[in-house]
Amino acid sequence: MLISNMEVVPGKKIISHLGLVQGSTVRAKHAGRDIMAGLKNIFGGELKGYTELLAESRDEAIERLKEQAQAIGANAIVNVRFSTSSIAAGASEIFVYGTAVIVEDR
Amino acid sequence: MGQLIVFLVLLGLGYFFGRMAESRHYKRIHQREQAYRKLLVMPEKFPPIEYTRHGSTLVSGNVVISVDYFKTVAAGLRSFFGGRVAAYESLLDRARREAVLRMQEEAKAKGADAIYNLKFETARIGDSAGQGLGSVEVLAYGTALIPTPNMRAERIARANLATQNAG
Numbered sequence: 001m002l003i004s005n006m007e008v009v010p011g012k013k014i015i016s017h018l019g020l021v022q023g024s025t026v027r028a029k030h031a032g033r034d035i036m037a038g039l040k041n042i043f044g045g046e047l048k049g050y051t052e053l054l055a056e057s058r059d060e061a062i063e064r065l066k067e068q069a070q071a072i073g074a075n076a077i078v079n080v081r082f083s084t085s086s087i088a089a090g091a092s093e094i095f096v097y098g099t100a101v102i103v104e105d106r
Numbered sequence: 107m108g109q110l111i112v113f114l115v116l117l118g119l120g121y122f123f124g125r126m127a128e129s130r131h132y133k134r135i136h137q138r139e140q141a142y143r144k145l146l147v148m149p150e151k152f153p154p155i156e157y158t159r160h161g162s163t164l165v166s167g168n169v170v171i172s173v174d175y176f177k178t179v180a181a182g183l184r185s186f187f188g189g190r191v192a193a194y195e196s197l198l199d200r201a202r203r204e205a206v207l208r209m210q211e212e213a214k215a216k217g218a219d220a221i222y223n224l225k226f227e228t229a230r231i232g233d234s235a236g237q238g239l240g241s242v243e244v245l246a247y248g249t250a251l252i253p254t255p256n257m258r259a260e261r262i263a264r265a266n267l268a269t270q271n272a273g
Contacts, residue, residue: 044124044174
């Protein structure tokens with residue numbers, strides 16, 4: 001599965017558009033990490049735990065995006081966009097969407 | 107009185123450790139930006155003609171950076187008087203540049219020549235009390251253009267020819 005956030009795929013030709021596909025996940029941080037984050041809010045610096053958490057969530061959202069695209073018979077997803085929203089204190093939603101297409105070599 | 111002492115201690119800790127973390131981070135950013143200068147990162151939507159035979163894949167980099175206590179207080183004061191909030195400016199600048207560097211790292215590991223259609227995404231992760239900025243997440247993503255195995259073989263052949271001619 002080819003994933004790209006460009007509208008065109010270099011070296012390939014889009015032969016069919018299959019429409020919008022999306023994947024999302026909601027993750028909460030756990031209390032231990034929250035206490036560490038509270039301390040970090042005094043000293044400053046990177047919150048490695050959160051960085052990893054969000055990266056993992058994004059991977060999962062992309063997995064779901066791929067599953068959806070595969071189910072409708074696409075072999076590539078173009079114009080992919082990410083969106084993050086914090087829906088409650090300590091929980092955030094990661095949303096990824098794109099256009100499922102069928103490409104072939106030019 | 108006790109509260110005031112706690113406040114001043116936190117302020118001092120935030121100022122000292124926060125500044126240290128920031129200057130260290132900037133040093134690392136400058137070093138790595140030097141190292142990755144050759145890997146182009148462009149916000150253009152369509153890559154130029156040289157890249158039309160490349161393979162492509164999505165690459166991204168993210169980072170969550172926390173404010174320190176001093177920055178929180180400084181920004182609080184600033185929002186009373188209005189104007190530039192320099193404390194947060196440097197925080198976001200660091201986060202963006204770090205995110206781009208991580209994206210470049212991923213692209214380099216995949217052997218990319220360039221990254222096109224760079225997009226940024228910024229999200230605020232509030233602290234438990236829900237006041238102030240807490241921490242900020244920046245995500246940078248784009249499409250890495252990776253030379254195909256054929257192109258790589260061609261390049262090596264060309265480089266060998268050049269050295270032979272020179273010798």
